[in-house]
Amino acid sequence: MLKSGVYYFWIARTYPWGDIGRSITQWVYVGLNNHLCPQGDTAFPAKISNITRQPWGYTCSSSNYFDSETKEGFEIEKQLDLVRKAIDEQVQLHELSKLLLPLEEVAYWSESLHQLLEKYLTIERLSYDIGLKKKCEWLINFIREHGIDLHKAGLRFSVDSYARGSDWRVNVKMPFYSLDPKTAWVIQRISIKPKSSGSGRRIQRNDVVLYYPVFKEVIPNIEKIVNLLGISSEIIERWGSL
Amino acid sequence: MGVTLTEQIIVEVDLSIHPYQGIIGSFQTQWTSWLEPGFIYYFPRDSPISYNILPGDIILCEKEPIYVCDSGKVIMPIKKFKPLDLIRYIKENPDVEILSWDYPGRSRHFLEIARDFFRNKEKLSKTDVFEKDDLIKLITSLIQISQFNTENLLFPHLKQQIYNSIIDTLDILFSEACLEKICSLKDDLSAYEILALVLPKLFFSFPEYVTSATAYKKIKTAIGKKITIKEKLTLIENLFVKDIENWLKTNSSDLVNFDLLMESNYKDLAKKVLQIRQEEVRNAPVIFKGATKKQYDISQLRETTLGKKLINNLKIPERKKWIEQEVFALIELAFKKIGIELNVIKYVRPK
Numbered sequence: 014m015l016k017s018g019v020y021y022f023w024i025a026r027t028y029p030w031g032d033i034g035r036s037i038t039q040w041v042y043v044g045l046n047n048h049l050c051p052q053g054d055t056a057f058p059a060k061i062s063n064i065t066r067q068p069w070g071y072t073c074s075s076s077n078y079f080d081s082e083t084k085e086g087f088e089i090e091k092q093l094d095l096v097r098k099a100i101d102e103q104v105q106l107h108e109l110s111k112l113l114l115p116l117e118e119v120a121y122w123s124e125s126l127h128q129l130l131e132k133y134l135t136i137e138r139l140s141y142d143i144g145l146k147k148k149c150e151w152l153i154n155f156i157r158e159h160g161i162d163l164h165k166a167g168l169r170f171s172v173d174s175y176a177r178g179s180d181w182r183v184n185v186k187m188p189f190y191s192l193d194p195k196t197a198w199v200i201q202r203i204s205i206k207p208k209s210s211g212s213g214r215r216i217q218r219n220d221v222v223l224y225y226p227v228f229k230e231v232i233p234n235i236e237k238i239v240n241l242l243g244i245s246s247e248i249i250e251r252w253g254s255l
Numbered sequence: 256m257g258v259t260l261t262e263q264i265i266v267e268v269d270l271s272i273h274p275y276q277g278i279i280g281s282f283q284t285q286w287t288s289w290l291e292p293g294f295i296y297y298f299p300r301d302s303p304i305s306y307n308i309l310p311g312d313i314i315l316c317e318k319e320p321i322y323v324c325d326s327g328k329v330i331m332p333i334k335k336f337k338p339l340d341l342i343r344y345i346k347e348n349p350d351v352e353i354l355s356w357d358y359p360g361r362s363r364h365f366l367e368i369a370r371d372f373f374r375n376k377e378k379l380s381k382t383d384v385f386e387k388d389d390l391i392k393l394i395t396s397l398i399q400i401s402q403f404n405t406e407n408l409l410f411p412h413l414k415q416q417i418y419n420s421i422i423d424t425l426d427i428l429f430s431e432a433c434l435e436k437i438c439s440l441k442d443d444l445s446a447y448e449i450l451a452l453v454l455p456k457l458f459f460s461f462p463e464y465v466t467s468a469t470a471y472k473k474i475k476t477a478i479g480k481k482i483t484i485k486e487k488l489t490l491i492e493n494l495f496v497k498d499i500e501n502w503l504k505t506n507s508s509d510l511v512n513f514d515l516l517m518e519s520n521y522k523d524l525a526k527k528v529l530q531i532r533q534e535e536v537r538n539a540p541v542i543f544k545g546a547t548k549k550q551y552d553i554s555q556l557r558e559t560t561l562g563k564k565l566i567n568n569l570k571i572p573e574r575k576k577w578i579e580q581e582v583f584a585l586i587e588l589a590f591k592k593i594g595i596e597l598n599v600i601k602y603v604r605p606k
Contacts, residue, residue, distance in 0.1 A: 107329045110322070140300070141276070148270065194409065
């Protein structure tokens with residue numbers, strides 16, 4: 014059983030490129046008191062998402078929390094120097110990852126490391142945004158070239174009426190018959206995922222923002238969906254206009 | 256002669272779920288039921304070609320990754336293949352590992368099938384000892400290739416070129432080499448297997464053809480005859496062609512690859528297929544009733560290969576036996592354009 018105190022956690026999958034940048038994702042620390050302490054280690058990660066309500070929708074797994082007491086014996090400063098140098102040179106994400114893994118293993122975190130990673134991530138985010146723009150442009154061309162029409166393919170989009178807060182999602186009604194391979198491939202790559210139960214699919218609110226130009230191309234009632242989700246300002250911030 | 260470069264792999268590029276470092280191409284495998292890629296191969300930004308890699312591209316990469324984690328690898332691209340370049344590479348490196356994905360509904364991807372074909376064909380020309388198992392492998396490759404179609408492919412262009420290139424290699428030398436191996440075999444092959452190996456273009460052109468027992472017996476006798484390989488080949492070819500003609504007369508199969516037939520040595524057979532199909536239509540009576548507002552019974556026309564095709568294209572419901580004059584006029588016109596006069600007969604009420 015974990016003692017009460019301050020624990021650090023790696024927040025994996027915080028950034029949109031997924032696990033490839035796992036070890037430079039942000040850390041979060043959580044102060045636990047006796048009341049919040051779980052009855053066993055395995056029960057703990059599930060509690061985390063209940064008590065913190067992280068805006069990025071992360072669900073903790075049992076493999077990524079560390080007791081801060083295990084820091085001792087590791088040459089943190091030496092490793093930090095390597096990280097600093099790598100960030101100055103803006104090395105690639107996977108290279109930086111290698112250098113951060115030892116720090117992750119001992120659950121090290123500090124304000125200076127936070128600032129270093131912020132600096133790195135700002136540049137990386139720019140590069141991600143360029144890629145996202147290219148991806149959307151490419152997909153739109155592909156959709157036009159092949160005459161893909163999600164509406165005609167039988168997909169219907171609506172927002173959950175019972176959804177609230179950060180859980181708002183777009184519901185996608187699927188036709189009974191299977192989709193043609195091109196349409197299926199497109200919807201897979203703009204993050205339309207099957208629901209955990211029942212038929213149909215769902216799109217995360219954030220994915221509508223990320224792939225807005227593509228959704229705009231293929232969903233006739235996108236304006237209504239944007240209004241219901243309340244994401245117009247986020248779209249304008251990312252894409253310049255609606 | 257090429258040497259297998261086991262330190263290189265060929266990757267067919269997919270569209271990345273998350274563009275990594277601004278690069279939109281990646282290769283995703285092991286999709287989960289949540290439609291998340293289970294394992295991703297990324298390209299690093301340090302390669303000069305990474306930013307030009309797009310979905311559908313076929314890339315030669317270093318096999319040894321520069322980074323590995325639980326959910327992915329970063330692999331260094333070496334070059335983007337042009338079609339002929341890719342074919343040459345596969346021929347020279349028949350053991351190269353290929354990571355491809357664009358072949359929905361099939362367990363084997365076309366690039367792998369093509370690689371295996373070139374490997375098996377290479378063995379045919381280089382090896383003296385060619386066992387039945389080797390022939391079976393070659394037949395399997397040919398059967399898989401014969402099933403190639405671009406209908407459901409997202410990126411068909413390059414694969415079509417590879418397919419064409421394979422077809423080009425199925426020449427007379429290939430047929431002779433195969434026949435020579437068949438003659439040296441102690442075991443018998445089935446008619447289907449002999450056709451696939453000795454006359455692959457005919458085999459690809461008539462996927463539904465079944466050899467008659469009489470023809471098969473004659474083909475086996477021809478294989479056993481003490482004549483040259485060239486003579487045997489001509490004999491077997493004639494037997495197969497004649498049997499296919501007979502088969503066409505009794506089977507209204509519309510599964511004929513005319514493009515291939517027209518490009519092959521069997522152009523006459525293509526014309527014959529058309530003649531047989533036209534004759535079928537001429538022999539299928541269309542009965543009409545009514546004087547001013549005529550109605551036509553197309554049930555017999557529907558039983559012919561060409562009639563069925565046209566009627567389906569006009570989206571006439573399958574259960575509909577009698578059709579209106581306006582619709583029939585379209586059918587009549589379409590057949591007239593290919594030189595067929597329909598056999599229209601007035602309905603006579605049974606006494």
